[in-house]
Amino acid sequence: MAKLALSDEILMQIEKPARYIGNELNSIVKDKNTIDIRVAMVFPDVYDIGMSHLGIQILYDMFNRREDTWCERVYSPWPDLHAIMKEKKIPLFGLESQEPIKNFDFIAMTLQYEMCYTNVLQILDLAQTPLLASERGEDDPIVIGGGPCTYNPEPIADFFDFFYIGEGETQYDALFDMYKQMKNDGASRKEILHAIAKIEGMYVPSLYEVSYKEDGTIAAFTPKYEDIPKTIKKQIVMDLTTSVYPEKPIVPFIKVTQDRVVLEIQRGCIRGCRFCQAGMIYRPNREKDVERLKDLAYKMLKSTGHEEISLSSLSSSDYSQLEELVTFLIDEFHGKGVNISLPSLRIDAFSLDVMGKVQDIKKSSLTFAPEAGSQRLRDVINKGLTKEVILNGAGQAFEGGWNKVKLYFMLGLPTETEEDMKAIPELANDIAALYYETVPKEQRNGKCQITISTSFFVPKPFTPFQWAGMQTPDEYLRRAKIVNDTVKAQLNHKSIRYNWHEADVTVLEGVLARGDRRLSKAILYVYEHGGFFDAWSEFFDYSKWIEAFEACGIDTDFYTMRNRPDDEIFPWDFIDAGVTKEFMLREWHNAQNEKVTPNCRMRCSGCGAKQFNGGVCFEGQN
Amino acid sequence: MKVRIKFRKYGVMKFIGHLDMMRYFQKAMRRADIDICYSEGFSPHQIMSFAAPLGVGITSDGEYLDIEVHSSKSSKESMAALNQTMVPGVEISGYVRLPDSAKTAMSIVAAADYVLSYKEGYPVMHTRTEWEALLQEVFFEQPSFVIMKKTKKSEKEIDLKPLIYDLKVQGTEEQPEFYIKLSTGSTDNIKPELLLSSIYAAAGLEYDANAIQIHRNDVYAEEDGTFISLLDMGEEILNS
Numbered sequence: 001m002a003k004l005a006l007s008d009e010i011l012m013q014i015e016k017p018a019r020y021i022g023n024e025l026n027s028i029v030k031d032k033n034t035i036d037i038r039v040a041m042v043f044p045d046v047y048d049i050g051m052s053h054l055g056i057q058i059l060y061d062m063f064n065r066r067e068d069t070w071c072e073r074v075y076s077p078w079p080d081l082h083a084i085m086k087e088k089k090i091p092l093f094g095l096e097s098q099e100p101i102k103n104f105d106f107i108a109m110t111l112q113y114e115m116c117y118t119n120v121l122q123i124l125d126l127a128q129t130p131l132l133a134s135e136r137g138e139d140d141p142i143v144i145g146g147g148p149c150t151y152n153p154e155p156i157a158d159f160f161d162f163f164y165i166g167e168g169e170t171q172y173d174a175l176f177d178m179y180k181q182m183k184n185d186g187a188s189r190k191e192i193l194h195a196i197a198k199i200e201g202m203y204v205p206s207l208y209e210v211s212y213k214e215d216g217t218i219a220a221f222t223p224k225y226e227d228i229p230k231t232i233k234k235q236i237v238m239d240l241t242t243s244v245y246p247e248k249p250i251v252p253f254i255k256v257t258q259d260r261v262v263l264e265i266q267r268g269c270i271r272g273c274r275f276c277q278a279g280m281i282y283r284p285n286r287e288k289d290v291e292r293l294k295d296l297a298y299k300m301l302k303s304t305g306h307e308e309i310s311l312s313s314l315s316s317s318d319y320s321q322l323e324e325l326v327t328f329l330i331d332e333f334h335g336k337g338v339n340i341s342l343p344s345l346r347i348d349a350f351s352l353d354v355m356g357k358v359q360d361i362k363k364s365s366l367t368f369a370p371e372a373g374s375q376r377l378r379d380v381i382n383k384g385l386t387k388e389v390i391l392n393g394a395g396q397a398f399e400g401g402w403n404k405v406k407l408y409f410m411l412g413l414p415t416e417t418e419e420d421m422k423a424i425p426e427l428a429n430d431i432a433a434l435y436y437e438t439v440p441k442e443q444r445n446g447k448c449q450i451t452i453s454t455s456f457f458v459p460k461p462f463t464p465f466q467w468a469g470m471q472t473p474d475e476y477l478r479r480a481k482i483v484n485d486t487v488k489a490q491l492n493h494k495s496i497r498y499n500w501h502e503a504d505v506t507v508l509e510g511v512l513a514r515g516d517r518r519l520s521k522a523i524l525y526v527y528e529h530g531g532f533f534d535a536w537s538e539f540f541d542y543s544k545w546i547e548a549f550e551a552c553g554i555d556t557d558f559y560t561m562r563n564r565p566d567d568e569i570f571p572w573d574f575i576d577a578g579v580t581k582e583f584m585l586r587e588w589h590n591a592q593n594e595k596v597t598p599n600c601r602m603r604c605s606g607c608g609a610k611q612f613n614g615g616v617c618f619e620g621q622n
Numbered sequence: 623m624k625v626r627i628k629f630r631k632y633g634v635m636k637f638i639g640h641l642d643m644m645r646y647f648q649k650a651m652r653r654a655d656i657d658i659c660y661s662e663g664f665s666p667h668q669i670m671s672f673a674a675p676l677g678v679g680i681t682s683d684g685e686y687l688d689i690e691v692h693s694s695k696s697s698k699e700s701m702a703a704l705n706q707t708m709v710p711g712v713e714i715s716g717y718v719r720l721p722d723s724a725k726t727a728m729s730i731v732a733a734a735d736y737v738l739s740y741k742e743g744y745p746v747m748h749t750r751t752e753w754e755a756l757l758q759e760v761f762f763e764q765p766s767f768v769i770m771k772k773t774k775k776s777e778k779e780i781d782l783k784p785l786i787y788d789l790k791v792q793g794t795e796e797q798p799e800f801y802i803k804l805s806t807g808s809t810d811n812i813k814p815e816l817l818l819s820s821i822y823a824a825a826g827l828e829y830d831a832n833a834i835q836i837h838r839n840d841v842y843a844e845e846d847g848t849f850i851s852l853l854d855m856g857e858e859i860l861n862s
Contacts, residue, residue, distance in 0.1 A: 004634060008741065009832045012679050017637040025649075025709050251649060253642045305649030305707075337652070337660045337668065360664040 002029070005093040005100075006081075014080045018253045019047035022095035025251040026303065028064045028071075029096050036068040036180050040094050040101035040127075040141070042109040044119035045535060047075040051250070052258030054312060055110055055147065059168045061246035069176060072096040073250075074107075076119045077126060079533065085126050092126035102128045105179070107141045108164075111149035114512035115505065115535035117156055120145075121527040124159065131524065133161045133206060138189050150203075151281055152461040154571040155512050157205035158520035161193055165201050165575055166235030167267075169243050175199055197228050201235035204228075208574070210517055216558050218516065218569040233576045234281070238614040240267060241289040245296060248303040260308035260341060261300040263293050265325065269314035270600035270616055272607075273371070274382045274591050275413065277460035278314055280579050283607060284615030285600060290321035294328055301338060309333065310341035317346035318601075326354050334358060344369070347393030352400050362445060365404030366397050372413055373423030379594045380415050382587070387427065394431050398438045403448040405431055410457040411479045411500070414468045414591060421479055425486040425496065428452050432492035452498045454483060456506035460513050461572045462579065464587030469563040470510045473503035504542040508534075510560040516571040519559075522548040580608035624724055625689050627704075628716030628853045632681045635711030640675040646712070647687060654703040659690040673727035673841050673852060674734060674806055677813075684734075684840030686727045686852050688720070697859045718856030727852050731807040732844040733787055736814040737837045739799035744833035750798035753791045760824040761789065769820045782820065785812050787849070803849075806841065 004011070004021055011017040032038070041060055043050025050056070056073070063071035072094030077085060085092070091100035101107055107127065109120060121131055124143065130136045133143065145153060145160040146168055153163045164171065175196060182192050197204040207228050211219045223230060237243045245264070252259070268285035269278065297309060309329060313319060322345075329340050340358040344367040345351035355364065370385050372378045378385060394405060409424050428450045435448035456476045459468045471479075480500040487498045512519065525548035526534075533539035549556055564570075566585055573581065583606065590597055597605050600616045610617040631643070638646065648668050651658045660666035673686035694700060697717040704714045740746045748756065761767055766781045788803035802814045814836055822829035842849035 002634075008679065008835075011637055012832065017678070018639075018642060021634045021637050023634050023709055023711060025707070253638045253646060255642075255645070302653065305652035307648065307652070337658075337666055339665060363664075 002096070002098040005090065005098040010081070010084055010088075014084070015078060016047075016254055019075065019078070020081065020095070022073075022098065024253060026248045027073075027096055027250050028060075030064075030070040032070065032097060032099075034067070035070045036183075037066075037070070037106070037176055038094075038104040039063055039069060039071040039106045039108055040074045040104050041071050042074040042107060042123055043076075044109055044111070044116045044123050045076050045533075046078055047252075048254065048256045050075040051252045051256040053110065053112070054258075054262055054264060055168065057246045057249050058244060059108075059172070060250075061248075062169065062244045063172065063176075065244070066173070066176065068180065070096070072101075072104075074101060074123065076122055076533070079539065082122065082126065082532075089128075091128045092123065100127070102141065104141045105183075106144055108144040108146065109160075110147040111145055111156070112147050113535060114149060114155075114509050115540075117512060117523050118527045118532040118534050120156060120159055121524065122532045125527070131527075132158050134158070136161065136189070140189075142189070142192070148277065148281065151277065151575060151577065152513060152515075152570075152572040153203060153205065154517045155515040155519035155523065157517050158524075160205065162196055162202050162204040164235070165203055165232050167237050168235075169237040170235045171199055171201050175202070194225070194228075200229075200233050203232045203575070205517075210571075216555075218571060218573075221569065221571075221574050231574050231576045234578055236578070236612055237267075238286065238612060240264075240286045241292045247296065247299045249300060251304045251306070258310075259306070260310050260339075261297065261304060261306045262310055262312045263296060263300075264288065264312045265293060265316065265319045265322075266313045268615060270318055271315055271384070272382055272587075272597055272599060272605070274380070274464040274587055275371070275410065275457060275459075277463050280462050280584070280607075281577050282314070283579055283609035284612055284617045285318070286615040287319060287321070290325050290328075293325055294332075297329060297333070301333065307337060308339040308341050311343050313343070316343040317351070318599075323350060330354065330357055347397060349396065352397055356400060361401040364402070365406050365449075365451075366394065366402055367406045367408070368393070369408040370427065371408065371410050372416075372420060373409060373425075373427055374420045376594060377413060377416060377420040377423075379596050380591045381413055382591070382597055384596065384599065387430070390427070391430065391434055395434055395438055398435050398448070401445070403435065403439075403445050405448065405450045407431075407450065407452050409452065409454045411454045411483070412457040412471050412476055412506075414457075414465060416479070418482060421482045422486045424452060424454070424483050425490050425498070428487070428496045429490035429492050432490075432495040435495075436492070447495050450492075450496045452483070452487070452496065453500070454480060454498075455501040456503060458506055458509045458513055461570065462575075462577050462584070464584045464591060466514065466570065466584065467564045467566065467568075467588050470507065470560040472561075473507055476503040476506060502537065505534075505537075505540060507556070507560055508542070508545055511556045514570070515559050518552075518554065522552045522554055525551055578607075578609040578612055583607040623691050623694060624720040624722060625691055625694060625700075625859075626716070626718050626720050626727060626852065626856045627687050627689065627714060629685045629687075630683050630713045630715055631676065631685055631711065632713075633711035635709070636679055636681045639678050640672070643676075644670070644672065646709075650704060650707055651689070653707040654700070656689070656700065656704070657692045657694065659692060671726050671728050674731045676838060677836075680836045680838060682838035683715070684838055684851070686841060688724075688727050694719070694859055696861055700859070716853045717859070718853060719859050720856045724855065727841075727843075729808070730843040731841055731852070732805070733803060733842040733849050734806040735788065735801065735803035735839045735842075737792075737799055737801055737839060738814055738818055739793065739835050739837070740797065740833055741835050744830065746796070746798060747827055748798070750791050750793060750795045753798050753800075756825050757789065757791065757821065760821060767820070767824075769816070771816070782812065782817060785810050786817060789817070 142161045146164040150163045213219045266287040268282040270285045371383045459465045531544040659669045669690035700717045701714045767783045771780045785805040793799040804812045819829040
């Protein structure tokens with residue numbers, strides 16, 4: 001057991017000390033004297049959230065398979081501990097060794113959502129590492145960013161030495177080998193970063209220059225040196241079946257959000273919803289073979305002792321061997337004290353049958369994500385879910401004994417009209433009416449309960465909606481009010497509940513998602529004025545952000561309110577995500593024409609992902 | 623079949639709270655292939671109960687949980703299987719079969735004994751000899767030792783003397799420590815720091831909870847007027 005970085009006195013006065021002591025089952029402790037490369041793998045949010053993240057577990061496992069590398073975990077200290085660490089100048093430490101990460105070779109952070117950007121700075125600050133990459137010296141760790149937010153890394157470009165664009169499985173080994181060699185040869189930080197920039201998928205922001213037009217849009221984005229690539233190609237692992245996967249995941253002591261075995265069944269999605277970034281950047285869809293998944297299920301349940309197993313992917317119903325896998329899990333593990341937690345599946349006879357086996361029907365609910373209330377708007381966003389399909393699924397479920405339905409929508413989608421907004425409660429009302437028609441009074445288990453949740457749409461890079469403008473916070477709230485008022489006017493309003501998301505956060509997410517390098521100073525300003533944990537509503541302070549944008553002379557409307565012209569150069573255009581800008585533009589126009597594009601299995605739409613030579617693009621073509 | 627498991631909890635594991643220890647053991651039972659019984663229903667849970675929850679920050683050589691199993695390997699094999707899958711800081715030290723009529727550990731706990739010592743870097747206040755004299759004066763020579771015990775709802779006066787079964791100073795002259803055996807369980811649950819802090823108060827000393835490491839030695843039930851260790855109420859399983 002390592003000597004803890006925090007004293008008993010500190011640990012006894014903070015919330016959940018187990019967040020900071022390491023020692024969890026399957027965590028990896030090595031003899032540091034045999035190690036060449038030390039990596040801090042950071043999720044810039046609290047332990048309870050970060051420990052649930054699958055990507056980190058995969059990379060932790062992969063890095064620690066190397067004998068010369070020791071990868072440790074770091075999560076954001078909660079504000080109670082943050083204050084103590086600042087006051088007593090305690091440097092941020094890795095959970096496994098309990099040693100300061102400022103002495104490590106790399107600090108690698110996964111960036112899962114924009115609202116964690118101030119927490120990135122908290123990590124660097126507590127680590128006692130300069131916040132700006134330009135101020136780091138030979139003895140400072142190299143700070144890496146990865147994860148979905150790096151598909152537009154520009155707003156946080158000043159804080160990172162480099163970004164790894166794409167899936168981590170492919171390039172880290174080569175990168176570490178090269179680093180070790182160069183380090184042994186006495187290469188400088190600058191030389192190492194220059195060499196890293198030449199590895200496919202690695203983006204070193206300091207080696208690129210951006211110039212702007214008078215209207216504030218980008219004129220040119222160019223490498224500073226001739227040997228530095230102009231575009232950065234997304235990295236992707238083509239054979240998911242044989243690729244590395246943690247067979248012995250870490251088992252936390254405290255309850256975390258994913259307190260279970262997680263089986264990743266596929267990556268990517270065949271659907272092509274026009275608002276969805278994950279659906280584009282993880283293309284092409286690639287499946288993990290069902291036999292490998294069965295083997296993993298055994299091994300992971302055995303090595304962790306978890307009482308629950310769940311499946312992870314986008315649109316799980318599209319996994320071609322789902323029925324075989326779910327049937328196997330139920331037959332093999334259900335009734336042996338292991339719960340099978342199903343992802344939200346398309347509601348049909350099969351899913352209702354398995355749900356009935358593994359859930360308490362009286363307590364569980366059906367989930368539909370129509371995303372838009374009207375068929376017109378669903379065509380705009382290319383969500384191929386029709387009212388008939390929803391009502392048919394709900395009807396079958398009601399007959400099967402369910403009476404709770406959750407419906408997820410977005411407000412503020414491009415082209416949205418008042419009719420589209422009103423269609424949301426109308427759909428909920430129709431579902432409620434169907435319940436009362438379908439289920440005779442004597443068989444009802446009380447009223448049916450329909451919960452509508454709406455979030456406000458944020459256009460993301462690498463989606464067909466990357467050109468779309470947003471609305472003001474007041475306008476978002478006005479739209480939520482229309483929905484709310486319409487809910488109250490419905491015949492079955494007593495069976496319908498409505499929740500909506502906060503509007504201020506939405507606008508800020510919009511700024512950070514599609515912003516450029518000039519935003520870094522505003523993020524720095526917010527952190528330096530005490531703002532962090534913005535993903536937590538109890539800590540989020542919108543006024544700090546407004547103050548920061550004013551102080552830095554940033555007009556946020558430039559990033560959010562404009563419908564961007566077709567030919568605008570975006571801050572993220574230098575990334576080649578496989579899916580081409582031409583395809584996305586075509587889809588943006590299709591959206592305006594309310595024209596649906598079929599999914600990848602129905603017909604190839606030529607998005608560009610075929611260049612990766614595998615996955616769904618080549619299905620049935622051996 | 624009822625089984626009682628004894629374990630040690632030490633090192634950094636003292637920061638893991640009672641509920642998290644329960645979750646830890648539920649998973650450990652599966653990893654070690656203990657043939658534990660589950661309740662009925664949609665979310666079956668293991669038949670498992672703990673003796674006397676240990677507070678965060680306290681280490682122990684005598685923690686207990688009772689489980690029900692369909693079948694069991696020998697005590698030796700079961701302990702080995704469990705210890706194979708423990709984290710540093712938790713060690714299984716006993717695994718015995720209880721009579722079918724046995725009550726749960728939780729319901730029969732009557733006493734526990736503790737060693738309270740000074741953590742590194744904190745002043746010990748007095749030498750061992752001085753402490754012995756102090757205890758005589760403020761505790762043993764008094765007819766009663768009345769303190770105010772705070773409960774969730776109210777405060778009440780309580781005489782600790784009949785609830786303290788043993789109290790002595792041990793350790794070296796320079797590094798003294800306190801041995802305390804006292805009433806524990808559902809009726810008169812007295813925490814050792816309550817006694818020590820009350821003694822400090824009676825001696826006019828300022829009590830600093832951060833200075834003291836509390837360690838539990840063992841937990842006892844009462845049988846015919848004597849205390850017996852919870853482990854001694856079961857029998858070793860010899861054959862699978």
